[in-house]
Amino acid sequence: MKQIYMDNAATTKVAPEVFDAMLPFFCEQYGNPSSAYRFSGQIADKVAEARKTIADAIGASDREIFFTSGGSESDNWAIKGIADALSSKGNHIITSKIEHHAVLHTCEFLEKHGFEVTYLPVDEKGRISLEELEKAIRPTTILISIMFANNEIGTIEPVAEIGKIAHEHGVVFHTDAVQAFGHVPISVNELNIDLMSISAHKIHGPKGTGFLYVRSGIKLSNLIHGGAQERGKRAGTTNAAGIIGLAKATELALASMDKVQAYESALRDKLIKRVLEEVPFTRVNGDLENRLSNNANFCFRFVEGESLLMLLDQKGILGSSGSACTSGSLDPSHVLLAIGLPHEIAHGSLRLTLSTETTEEDIDYIVETLKQIIERLRSMSPLYEDFVKKNQEA
């Protein structure tokens, strides 16, 4: 059976070009880039080149790029690092209710240590309100952390405006751009970004590699203490293979961005249109305009997400859901609850995220399969039974 991978927001396949670029740095050029001999110096040069490629991609200087183990570390570093460095100035942080757990749980951790956090609500499309953001700013506010694009529903936040407001009030602005980087153009200067978290494996790069962009002049305490790597800001032996893979993936993503966006969004729009037209009692979540080109997120009433994923898996379709059973807690996705969905509807969610490997035939197969599976699950659902009976009576 053919496998259709529709979970590219979870992770992506490493591009062959990325793999090839990384390969020499495992068994041949394996030296520690920090060592003094020429064997390692050559590798340090390659890492420097990679840093330049990445800096250029976001309009930054290479001295503002700090390699990390990925998105979660970058988020932890940005938030805890600012909290520590600016604690004498204030103890208030503003974020949103729909952030990734790497941001939310870091903020919750800081709350236990005397910081105050405002979690901004979002509208039904998943966008924060700029007015509410501005109202939430206090004299003690030291950081605003709002994601660039949401990982579940694909909504893109008004980043440039958020950054502008932050700067007007002298507040540092961090954005988790893990889902957006490589998918939409990012210029840190035009978008008023001070700190930005990025992960390689979301853009066909390797897992375990990412970076934090830190605008020069921003005071940020260290998170990982130890050696003097990354100009003394982030300890740990330089992950040369990963960094070179990240740079290659960045290069590829930038070169094909327009084409990829056009390709993916055409297929995604077809998927959304057909599902909404052909599967009754279905809604699409998120913002249809300000949206990542590869994200489709649905809620199917009277159906639970894990059963849906399991049956899709049996048909070779790999997706994800915000149901409680798949989140490992009793509550469904905090993002779906934040956009105002009741628990029961949120349990029936399905996220399908495309890549350029997704074909039109895949979309047709997915729609046909979904129709059958949803019908089957509804025929077993007491909620659907009640709904049908109620409508017959009415």
Place this chain on the structure above:
Amino acid sequence: MSQVTEYSEKVMDHFSNPRNVGEIENASGVGTVGNAKCGDIMRMYLDIDENQIVRDAKFKTFGCGAAIATSSMATELVKGKTVEEALKVTNKAVMEALDGLPPVKIHCSLLAEQAIHAALWDYAQKNGITVEGLTPPVNDIDETEEYYAMQGD
């Protein structure tokens, strides 16, 4: 969705090919348990003859893979049993018959036990029978109607 890979073959079988899905018209007893808010609702229908033997059992379930599998197994286990025997089909019995459940899914087997009890309670109420050890079920359904009423859907 790590727990899915922890499902036994029997759970996968009862999820993929659930037994006794459906409704029983004019059932002797019907019980609905669970809560849409938590993501699981089970409804069990029992057909019980004059000798208090469960002639047939059917179910409908909104829920995860384990919820569907435990409902399916519960209907299999109560079929052919007397009312008193059916009351003794515990969540443990359902779990054992399925070769176990991942720890986070144990509540699904409890729900299956409650569904049996709720259907038996309904039967006992309808027929004015007292069954030793049978207690009234607890169930509550949801906020969804309100949401759609607000949306004008």
